[in-house]
Amino acid sequence: MGATISSFFQRNCGHFLSNGISDATRHAMLLVMQQLRHMSPSDVNWSLIEMHLARCPRNENILAVTESDGYNVLQWAVGLQWLELVRWILNYGVDVNRGPCSLPLHIAAVTGNLEIAELLIKHGAKVEQEVRICFPGSHSNSCELRRPGIMCNNTSNCLLMISSCDRSQNAQYYAIDGDKAEMLDFLTENSEENWLPWQPKKPLLYVAFERRAWNCVKCLLPARQEEINQCYEEEYYPIHQAVLHDIKFVELLLQCNVDITARTATQQLTVIHVLLLLGKKSATDTTATLKLLFEHGAKELINKPDSLGNTPLHALIVRYALEEARYGFSDNEQCVPWTTWDMLHLLRYMLQQGAAPSINKKGNGALACVLRHVRDWEFRFELLNMLLQHGGDPNCVGRDGSVPLIVCLVPLLNKGLLHLLNHTKKVSYLNCVRLLCKYGANPNCSWRTNLTPLHVLVFTAGEYITLMNRVDAEDKETAFAFIRQVLTILLQHKLDPNVSFSQRKQHILLALLDMVQNARNPRDLDYVHDLTVTLLQYGANANVLINNDEHICQSQSSMFLKKSSNYVVEFYVQYLIDKQDVLINNDSEQHFAKLLLLYYNTMKHSHLYACLKELNKLERSSSVSSDLSNLLKSMASKPRSLKSMARNCVYYALGGQLMPNINKLQLPGPLREYVLEFLP
Numbered sequence: 001m002g003a004t005i006s007s008f009f010q011r012n013c014g015h016f017l018s019n020g021i022s023d024a025t026r027h028a029m030l031l032v033m034q035q036l037r038h039m040s041p042s043d044v045n046w047s048l049i050e051m052h053l054a055r056c057p058r059n060e061n062i063l064a065v066t067e068s069d070g071y072n073v074l075q076w077a078v079g080l081q082w083l084e085l086v087r088w089i090l091n092y093g094v095d096v097n098r099g100p101c102s103l104p105l106h107i108a109a110v111t112g113n114l115e116i117a118e119l120l121i122k123h124g125a126k127v128e129q130e131v132r133i134c135f136p137g138s139h140s141n142s143c144e145l146r147r148p149g150i151m152c153n154n155t156s157n158c159l160l161m162i163s164s165c166d167r168s169q170n171a172q173y174y175a176i177d178g179d180k181a182e183m184l185d186f187l188t189e190n191s192e193e194n195w196l197p198w199q200p201k202k203p204l205l206y207v208a209f210e211r212r213a214w215n216c217v218k219c220l221l222p223a224r225q226e227e228i229n230q231c232y233e234e235e236y237y238p239i240h241q242a243v244l245h246d247i248k249f250v251e252l253l254l255q256c257n258v259d260i261t262a263r264t265a266t267q268q269l270t271v272i273h274v275l276l277l278l279g280k281k282s283a284t285d286t287t288a289t290l291k292l293l294f295e296h297g298a299k300e301l302i303n304k305p306d307s308l309g310n311t312p313l314h315a316l317i318v319r320y321a322l323e324e325a326r327y328g329f330s331d332n333e334q335c336v337p338w339t340t341w342d343m344l345h346l347l348r349y350m351l352q353q354g355a356a357p358s359i360n361k362k363g364n365g366a367l368a369c370v371l372r373h374v375r376d377w378e379f380r381f382e383l384l385n386m387l388l389q390h391g392g393d394p395n396c397v398g399r400d401g402s403v404p405l406i407v408c409l410v411p412l413l414n415k416g417l418l419h420l421l422n423h424t425k426k427v428s429y430l431n432c433v434r435l436l437c438k439y440g441a442n443p444n445c446s447w448r449t450n451l452t453p454l455h456v457l458v459f460t461a462g463e464y465i466t467l468m469n470r471v472d473a474e475d476k477e478t479a480f481a482f483i484r485q486v487l488t489i490l491l492q493h494k495l496d497p498n499v500s501f502s503q504r505k506q507h508i509l510l511a512l513l514d515m516v517q518n519a520r521n522p523r524d525l526d527y528v529h530d531l532t533v534t535l536l537q538y539g540a541n542a543n544v545l546i547n548n549d550e551h552i553c554q555s556q557s558s559m560f561l562k563k564s565s566n567y568v569v570e571f572y573v574q575y576l577i578d579k580q581d582v583l584i585n586n587d588s589e590q591h592f593a594k595l596l597l598l599y600y601n602t603m604k605h606s607h608l609y610a611c612l613k614e615l616n617k618l619e620r621s622s623s624v625s626s627d628l629s630n631l632l633k634s635m636a637s638k639p640r641s642l643k644s645m646a647r648n649c650v651y652y653a654l655g656g657q658l659m660p661n662i663n664k665l666q667l668p669g670p671l672r673e674y675v676l677e678f679l680p
Contacts, residue, residue: 028053069137087119102134102135103129106174109178111180114186129171130168172188181219204227225256229258229262234266239271240262243274251292261300267308270301272312277319283343302353311355311361316350344386356390363397365398370383394439395442401447403441405437413460437493450502453495454490455502480531484531487534497538498541536678587627592627593627604652650675658676
């Protein structure tokens with residue numbers, strides 16, 4: 001009892017100091033702190049400081065006086081490591097354990113000054129007290145919002161490393177933040193923590209690895225061998241923290257029989273996952289660490305997935321995407337960005353070490369991972385090429401049912417994407433599509449039962465007809481040329497143009513006519529014509545009959561649609577009549593005629609004239625523009641030329657596959673163009 005009371009009076013004498021501060025004391029303390037902050041120790045006039053301090057009555061709490069940044073004279077004296085001044089202030093009789101943050105002992109722990117720490121502990125400073133540190137930056141009421149890392153007060157010579165941890169912590173942890181091994185030993189010896197054998201110790205070794213405290217790691221490792229393979233914070237092991245830092249940390253742990261196969265508790269990340277995903281090392285350091293891990297047994301983990309099914313190969317791809325976007329990297333971090341060559345070397349090294357089975361991971365293929373995460377289309381091609389050469393399956397189905405080709409094409413649905421892609425990116429995009437098809441990607445694949453590559457292209461074309469009316473005609477033409485190029489690549493690799501498109505639009509040729517309904521300029525019909533030509537060159541059936549829905553009839557002009565079925569060209573004429581004020585009456589160049597003549601030159605004789613007979617009935621019963629009426633009458637009354645009929649016979653003799661077989665005909669240039677482009 002007597003010892004307790006004695007300790008209370010010894011350590012808490014500052015409690016009896018007066019809360020009131022006289023103006024003279026406040027003025028004297030501010031003058032002292034001003035000299036401390038703006039002068040080096042050699043320039044300070046100690047006699048002047050002693051004179052100021054002597055004016056302070058001993059019953060006043062001088063630590064209650066703070067300067068503009070929110071710190072008192074003891075905090076500055078400890079931070080600047082002025083031992084004599086610290087000794088004088090402590091002899092003055094102050095409470096060293098009071099304050100909102102940045103207690104003197106914790107500042108001394110970071111700086112590593114043992115003499116000052118000994119003085120503070122003799123005067124009652126508590127090692128176990130947990131606070132945050134703002135010093136030497138301006139004190140904030142929300143201390144957790146201060147910036148971690150190295151902070152320097154510009155008005156003083158004080159340089160101090162502030163903890164990266166935003167939680168309150170004791171002096172031992174701050175010694176680790178400063179990597180002061182001797183200070184950590186001293187504080188551990190003077191800690192009053194009550195510890196029982198069945199209680200877990202403070203994870204000092206884990207924290208030392210986490211905060212890259214090399215000296216503290218070497219100091220703690222011999223005495224805390226049992227902590228090497230223990231999981232802390234219910235997630236990570238020391239080895240997971242070690243791989244994030246210099247390779248010497250990993251080498252030190254490997255000498256102590258660390259379990260290199262340990263996985264995080266929640267995400268099931270292996271040490272390779274952690275290195276690739278969370279490490280902010282240069283590519284050279286990452287490769288060196290990977291080699292060291294593989295040499296010590298980590299190679300068996302190279303195809304192990306985490307809880308989301310991502311293998312280390314997926315982690316490598318995502319890491320490059322983070323490097324590419326510089327996501328999670330601050331300007332203060334001295335981290336050398338990865339180049340495309342670095343990524344290719346790392347990917348090749350991973351594949352050489354046995355990561356190839358991860359390329360076709362069921363439900364999570366690496367090809368789709370590249371297409372989803374890597375921004376640079378030119379580099380996407382390089383990555384896809386390497387993965388496909390090592391056995392990548394372009395038809396590997398993901399968790400959502402998509403295949404790489406669908407993942408590649410779906411971004412086209414993003415409004416405005418083609419307007420943003422420059423020529424180089426478009427070429428790289430086309431190369432990626434061509435590469436996937438070359439290695440066997442199925443262009444007739446589907447996603448969620450109804451989205452095929454054909455749907456994506458038709459929808460994209462329809463969106464650009466509607467949305468790009470305000471952009472330059474050249475940009476619009478370039479966008480549709482690109483869509484046509486993608487369509488051509490897919491058709492070259494066996495895309496079926498006659499597959500059932502949807503319940504509403506039963507055929508691709510009819511689906512293209514939606515653009516006619518959305519067209520706002522006669523020139524827009526040229527884009528419909530060009531896409532139709534491409535489809536017809538690869539076997540699209542111009543004679544297809546479309547079954548009508550009973551509810552399709554909405555006006556007197558659509559009486560012919562009451563039949564059970566109609567040809568595509570009949571729908572086209574109906575759409576022209578509905579929008580003849582926009583597409584015909586203001587069209588001196590008769591853009592609408594190109595698509596009509598295209599069907600006229602490609603349909604079979606019997607189908608064509610049966611269709612023209614119905615169209616002439618419509619022309620007599622409806623209010624039709626004279627230009628359209630004259631064209632329909634001319635087509636019905638004037639037979640096709642012998643040359644056109646011969647082309648028609650050749651077209652159907654080749655099964656509609658004109659483009660794949662045109663070179664076999666060995667035609668002269670003008671005749672070849674006449675046959676291929678269905679010229680009038």
